[in-house]
Amino acid sequence: MRGSLYRLMGGFTEFDDYVRARVPQYLDELKALIRQPTVSAQGIGIADTARIVLDRARRAGIDASARSVNGGPPTIVGETGRGERTLLVYNHYDVQPPDPLDEWETPPFEPTERDGHLFGRGVSDNKGNLMARLQAIEAYRATIGELPLRVRVLYEGEEESGSPHLAAFVDANADRLRADGCIWEAGYKDAAGRPTISCGLKGIAYVELRVRGAAKDAHSSVATIIPNPAWRLVWALATLKNDRDEITVDGFAQEVRQPTPAELGLLERLPFDETAMLRIHGISRFVGGLSGLALKRKHFYEPTCTICGIVSGYTGAGSKTVLPAIASAKIDFRLVPDLTPEKVATLLRAHLDRRGFSDVEIVPSHGERPSRWPTDSLPARAAAVACRATYGVDPVVYPLMAGSGPMAQVCDRLGIPVTGFGSGNAASANHAPNENIAIADYVDHIRAFGRFLDTFAGRPL
Amino acid sequence: MRGSLYRLMGGFTEFDDYVRARVPQYLDELKALIRQPTVSAQGIGIADTARIVLDRARRAGIDASARSVNGGPPTIVGETGRGERTLLVYNHYDVQPPDPLDEWETPPFEPTERDGHLFGRGVSDNKGNLMARLQAIEAYRATIGELPLRVRVLYEGEEESGSPHLAAFVDANADRLRADGCIWEAGYKDAAGRPTISCGLKGIAYVELRVRGAAKDAHSSVATIIPNPAWRLVWALATLKNDRDEITVDGFAQEVRQPTPAELGLLERLPFDETAMLRIHGISRFVGGLSGLALKRKHFYEPTCTICGIVSGYTGAGSKTVLPAIASAKIDFRLVPDLTPEKVATLLRAHLDRRGFSDVEIVPSHGERPSRWPTDSLPARAAAVACRATYGVDPVVYPLMAGSGPMAQVCDRLGIPVTGFGSGNAASANHAPNENIAIADYVDHIRAFGRFLDTFAGRPL
Numbered sequence: 001m002r003g004s005l006y007r008l009m010g011g012f013t014e015f016d017d018y019v020r021a022r023v024p025q026y027l028d029e030l031k032a033l034i035r036q037p038t039v040s041a042q043g044i045g046i047a048d049t050a051r052i053v054l055d056r057a058r059r060a061g062i063d064a065s066a067r068s069v070n071g072g073p074p075t076i077v078g079e080t081g082r083g084e085r086t087l088l089v090y091n092h093y094d095v096q097p098p099d100p101l102d103e104w105e106t107p108p109f110e111p112t113e114r115d116g117h118l119f120g121r122g123v124s125d126n127k128g129n130l131m132a133r134l135q136a137i138e139a140y141r142a143t144i145g146e147l148p149l150r151v152r153v154l155y156e157g158e159e160e161s162g163s164p165h166l167a168a169f170v171d172a173n174a175d176r177l178r179a180d181g182c183i184w185e186a187g188y189k190d191a192a193g194r195p196t197i198s199c200g201l202k203g204i205a206y207v208e209l210r211v212r213g214a215a216k217d218a219h220s221s222v223a224t225i226i227p228n229p230a231w232r233l234v235w236a237l238a239t240l241k242n243d244r245d246e247i248t249v250d251g252f253a254q255e256v257r258q259p260t261p262a263e264l265g266l267l268e269r270l271p272f273d274e275t276a277m278l279r280i281h282g283i284s285r286f287v288g289g290l291s292g293l294a295l296k297r298k299h300f301y302e303p304t305c306t307i308c309g310i311v312s313g314y315t316g317a318g319s320k321t322v323l324p325a326i327a328s329a330k331i332d333f334r335l336v337p338d339l340t341p342e343k344v345a346t347l348l349r350a351h352l353d354r355r356g357f358s359d360v361e362i363v364p365s366h367g368e369r370p371s372r373w374p375t376d377s378l379p380a381r382a383a384a385v386a387c388r389a390t391y392g393v394d395p396v397v398y399p400l401m402a403g404s405g406p407m408a409q410v411c412d413r414l415g416i417p418v419t420g421f422g423s424g425n426a427a428s429a430n431h432a433p434n435e436n437i438a439i440a441d442y443v444d445h446i447r448a449f450g451r452f453l454d455t456f457a458g459r460p461l
Numbered sequence: 462m463r464g465s466l467y468r469l470m471g472g473f474t475e476f477d478d479y480v481r482a483r484v485p486q487y488l489d490e491l492k493a494l495i496r497q498p499t500v501s502a503q504g505i506g507i508a509d510t511a512r513i514v515l516d517r518a519r520r521a522g523i524d525a526s527a528r529s530v531n532g533g534p535p536t537i538v539g540e541t542g543r544g545e546r547t548l549l550v551y552n553h554y555d556v557q558p559p560d561p562l563d564e565w566e567t568p569p570f571e572p573t574e575r576d577g578h579l580f581g582r583g584v585s586d587n588k589g590n591l592m593a594r595l596q597a598i599e600a601y602r603a604t605i606g607e608l609p610l611r612v613r614v615l616y617e618g619e620e621e622s623g624s625p626h627l628a629a630f631v632d633a634n635a636d637r638l639r640a641d642g643c644i645w646e647a648g649y650k651d652a653a654g655r656p657t658i659s660c661g662l663k664g665i666a667y668v669e670l671r672v673r674g675a676a677k678d679a680h681s682s683v684a685t686i687i688p689n690p691a692w693r694l695v696w697a698l699a700t701l702k703n704d705r706d707e708i709t710v711d712g713f714a715q716e717v718r719q720p721t722p723a724e725l726g727l728l729e730r731l732p733f734d735e736t737a738m739l740r741i742h743g744i745s746r747f748v749g750g751l752s753g754l755a756l757k758r759k760h761f762y763e764p765t766c767t768i769c770g771i772v773s774g775y776t777g778a779g780s781k782t783v784l785p786a787i788a789s790a791k792i793d794f795r796l797v798p799d800l801t802p803e804k805v806a807t808l809l810r811a812h813l814d815r816r817g818f819s820d821v822e823i824v825p826s827h828g829e830r831p832s833r834w835p836t837d838s839l840p841a842r843a844a845a846v847a848c849r850a851t852y853g854v855d856p857v858v859y860p861l862m863a864g865s866g867p868m869a870q871v872c873d874r875l876g877i878p879v880t881g882f883g884s885g886n887a888a889s890a891n892h893a894p895n896e897n898i899a900i901a902d903y904v905d906h907i908r909a910f911g912r913f914l915d916t917f918a919g920r921p922l
Binding site: 041042099161202206215218221228230231234235237241242245282290295298304306307308310313318319321323324327328330334366401404429431 | 502663665667669674675676677678679680681682683684685686687688689691692693695696698699702703704706738742743744747748751756759760763765767768769770771772773774775776777778779780781782783784785788789791793795817826827862863864865891892893
């Protein structure tokens with residue numbers, strides 16, 4: 001009743017006032033969650049964080065439980081509200097390792113407000129959105145009334161390590177997850193400050209390449225005749241991508257599905273602030289000197305092959321004349337349809353073997369298939385309306401985010417169309433030092449998510 | 462008189478008896494020198510060690526003094542004996558850092574006897590030979606008589622840090638150093654236990670290559686369009702040497718002086734225990750599957766281009782999807798005539814620029830020119846005769862040692878032919894944990910050096 005009356009009176013004014021009055025309290029809740037380190041790659045803080053998140057979800061009125069499959073970490077599922085439609089909300093409560101620590105202006109696990117922003121590991125990826133959406137549900141109930149739809153949540157604890165147990169979890173808990181649409185973990189204001197929504201993710205194949213030489217490090221004077229694994233690794237890597245940034249793994253390019261004319265048309269009109277991107281990253285030109293449609297097409301519709309890390313031998317100060325015994329590189333391939341992690345592993349092995357690099361071991365780390373959904377699906381349309389009402393401008397609709405996540409494990413597996421929007425910005429520094437969100441963007445995500453509950457349920461704003 | 466009589470009676474019997482009777486006392490002297498840490502890279506113990514060495518040289522009858530140029534460390538020069546010929550003895554009193562400490566079975570600066578060997582930092586490189594030669598001079602005088610030649614000594618204190626002041630020191634003290642031949646710091650029994658002498662050293666050019674990308678590490682999803690310095694470094698490195706281990710720096714090969722037919726003839730007859738080398742390094746084949754003359758030729762007469770270290774991005778456990786902002790590699794080039802560190806720097810810069818790698822910064826670390834002297838020079842012939850008389854077998858004569866040192870700064874600068882022999886063995890672990898010499902080899906080096914004083918002076922043994 002109160003809700004209906006409220007909508008008749010012009011919508012979300014009381015909701016917004018309620019949220020704005022509670023910003024310090026909302027931020028304190030988020031800071032407490034940030035202070036709890038949750039580094040899945042290093043097994044740090046997973047169970048403790050799961051308990052905090054489970055408790056928080058229950059306090060938001062969600063009938064939630066923590067479950068796991070096959071010895072995986074606690075995954076939190078739950079449900080609240082009733083209505084014709086069901087929304088699935090996906091977030092993850094784990095974060096990336098904070099390295100390199102000395103590049104943080106304030107410690108990663110001591111959330112700090114500075115210049116209207118909140119800094120800390122996980123504020124953007126992904127604890128901030130997780131918390132904001134729970135706060136939005138509470139604020140909705142407090143100001144508008146019972147939710148007009150059924151909301152299901154799925155909070156996992158190993159997204160930053162490739163979600164190795166999620167597919168099995170989804171299979172085992174499909175009845176708790178089925179929905180008419182899914183809202184994915186995040187979304188970002190672009191470099192020009194425009195809100196964006198996106199309708200897919202690239203996949204990923206993350207592998208480590210390892211080469212062994214002599215039994216132990218040797219004096220470099222014998223490098224004449226004793227094999228050097230660092231050189232073997234460099235030569236092998238140089239066959240994977242050329243200096244025009246073209247991936248040269250045999251058979252790789254043939255698996256790349258080209259964008260349709262319709263998709264290219266949308267892409268052509270998609271705003272992409274090149275000047276701001278250059279400034280944010282402190283560079284003078286993009287890879288290959290690209291710009292315009294060619295730049296956007298490469299970013300959204302092409303795969304990558306990235307050296308995320310490489311190490312061999314002596315890397316300290318000064319010089320040491322050593323012949324290393326071992327070398328390794330961490331490589332991520334970002335995947336577009338129809339590439340899959342399985343195809344990449346097979347192509348890569350065959351490619352290296354064909355060139356005499358059978359000594360280069362491929363250690364798979366994690367993989368995700370790409371996931372691409374229509375930009376006019378139910379959640380995409382509902383998100384666009386909610387964003388317009390919140391920000392006063394139409395959001396930019398991306399075909400996908402260039403990042404990766406377990407979207408295919410959830411949405412493709414269950415056939416749920418999906419969209420993402422959230423509280424990040426173009427300089428949020430996810431996975432990097434000084435990760436941050438603007439506090440105003442955090443508040444706006446609570447406001448937008450409250451509206452989205454209505455638009456997704458089919459109610460007019 | 463006594464000396465002449467002694468030689469008539471069959472040579473060095475009394476000398477050998479004298480030395481053997483004093484082995485415990487000789488080792489105690491060496492141990493005292495080892496107990497004094499002298500780590501030039503860290504500025505530890507230089508002045509204290511110089512005082513000990515100066516005092517010891519004086520007690521051996523050498524008119525010695527400690528001098529320095531341009532604020533460099535004390536360098537000890539001195540002279541003793543009279544005769545037609547002058548011998549210059551080069552040693553260094555500094556040692557490598559003892560790291561990694563936890564791999565030493567006994568502490569590096571507590572010299573320890575075990576299984577007939579003496580362990581400690583510097584016993585092989587180079588305090589052992591320095592002390593053995595002083596003891597040989599004393600024993601010669603005590604048993605045979607006055608030295609039949611003039612012996613000059615040059616003991617420097619920063620060899621392990623690239624001898625940055627030595628060239629200027631040699632220029633300023635040339636009159637104290639000129640000689641008819643030089644005996645270099647060291648020599649080693651080979652893997653089969655044969656004594657060896659050598660007549661040169663490779664040079665070295667040690668550089669760091671650095672590439673910068675974005676202002677800071679970024680999420681690897683933007684690797685589509687933001688340059689990756691790790692890839693830039695890999696591509697640049699891959700142009701320096703191909704996977705047949707051929708150095709492909711423009712103009713580099715042309716500077717390599719090919720061995721003469723006479724040198725190749727000597728090389729052909731040079732014993733080189735391939736099986737032992739493979740076993741020591743725990744490998745199944747040498748670079749390129751080489752063996753025999755081709756293997757020896759590559760080892761002794763070809764330069765190297767070695768990745769001693771490379772690092773970029775995330776190198777910890779697990780995976781991190783990061784686009785690195787910086788990448789670097791430490792490279793050492795071992796040089797043969799007519800390559801020099803200056804030529805390498807010039808060729809490398811031009812090579813990289815020509816291929817569009819002007820963004821790859823070259824940071825020089827240190828350099829030494831190569832030094833190669835005839836294997837039939839006066840000191841080489843004298844050393845061969847002295848070794849045969851000591852060990853009962855002909856020594857293996859290496860054209861050079863594949864390592865590097867300031868030989869050109871002394872011998873090429875002053876035009877003094879040079880040879881090295883000493884008390885090391887193939888597993889002496891120079892620059893590594895558990896550095897050692899066999900005590901028998903230490904005694905034999907005193908015996909061989911005593912004989913060398915005669916053979917170099919032109920006396921029959």
